Amino acid sequence: MVTLQSKWRFLFMFLGIQLVVMALLSREGYHKRVSYFIRIFRKGEAAGPVRNRTGAALGGGDVYANLSQLSRGHDHADDMPYCPKTSPLIGGPIHVSFPSGLTLAQVQRKNPLVVSGGRYRPPDCEARHRTAIIIPHRHREHHLKFLLYYLHPFLQRQQLSYGIYVIHQAGNYTFNRAKLMNVGFREAMREEDWDCLFFHDVDLIPEDDRNLYVCDANPKHAAIAMDKFGYKLPYKMYFGGVSALSPLHYLKMNGFPNNYWGWGGEDDDIGVRVSLAGMFISRPSLKVGRYKMIKHKLDKGNDVNPKRFNMLAKTRQTWKMDGMNTVEYEVVSRDYLPLYTNITVNIGTESGLHPPAQKPAAEKPAAAQKPAAAQKPAAEKAAAEKLAANSSTKLQEKLAVK
Secondary structure, X not given: OOOHHHHHHHHHHHHHHHHHHHHHHHOOOHHHHHHHHHHHHHOHHHHHHHHHHHHHHHHOEOOOOOOOOOOOOOOOOOOOOEOOOXXXXXXXXXXXXXXXOOOHHHHHHHOOOOEXXXXXXXXXXXXXXXXXXXXXXXXXXXXXXXXXXXXXXXXXXXXXXXXEEEEEEOOOOOOOHHHHHHHHHHHHHHXXXXXXXXXXOOOEEEOEOOOOOOOOOOOEEOOOEEHHHOOEOOOXXXXXXXXXXXXXXXXXXXXOOOOOOOEOOHHHXXXXXXXXXOOXXXXXXXXXXXXXXXXXXXXXXXXXXXXXHHHHHOHHHHOOOOOOOOOOOEXXXXXXXXOOEEEEEEOOEOOEOOOOOOOOOOHHHHHOOOOHHHHHXXXXXXXXXXXXXXXXXXXXXXXXXX
């Protein structure tokens, strides 16, 4: 016979179990645990990816973990359900290293679902977000292959529909990062109606896939914690490295400045534009917005801009007159490569889109090969001009004395 005391003991045990379950489910890993239990009932082999995600959370996991389960070999159907609001493939911290010998061919083999131009759509569901990645670039192929190696699986784990655009500055004139980003926005939006555009330095690798590559209500600064700054924000208005804007944000702030040639200043100008346009900078947490920088020296043709502080002081007066409404460029070529779309552009120099042509150095010796008869009048003319100049100077001195 069950006593009253036994009934109470059973009731307390039952309530205790409920409280434990609720506490577990309310923790940060709620979606991961729900996904885990669903996979246990659907597939017996689902425990493998879960162990990978656990390892990622502890010390940084393989960015390609969890992707082997994605469907392959069939077309993306138009009547697919939307992807979950929180992707079950997200694993948290990612281990980032830069092994020697990595090739783009290897990166391509690791990403079989990426199609021409660096485009991707989730194979099993309809993406909730469409994101374009804009990478200003010149002579950084070594860095680019590492970024592509990590960025493609990073975005796939977030179940995004995305495209990667590399905007390559033609020629050897001074580099202009912000103007290339203006070009990237315009060219990407011509191809597709993107929800969000991420402007991404080629040497920064994201270290946590909970740093979602989707836009917020305000412009987002994603690279809040870089290793070169000790994983801290260097100053409040910093907007460099990796940032995200919706098309509406971009239009409100008139895009980016076109006149910052060389290194420095444009990031701060952009941060000021956000404020002047009546918006705020949103950021992920320091724990999530972590990036590792590929170490390198300052590029040739990207020297420190000595005018940057004077230009920055005038942003309030110039931001409406210098930006998306004044950008000039010429598309040299557009190539849809296996891992990205490469757009090579002529953006000119500080002197304009078509700077005056400089005479080659080889032309000078040709002038020295004139016959002696032709050289003599030229020498006499120079001597006469010098004499006239001296005479004029002496005359002015005499008049001054008088």
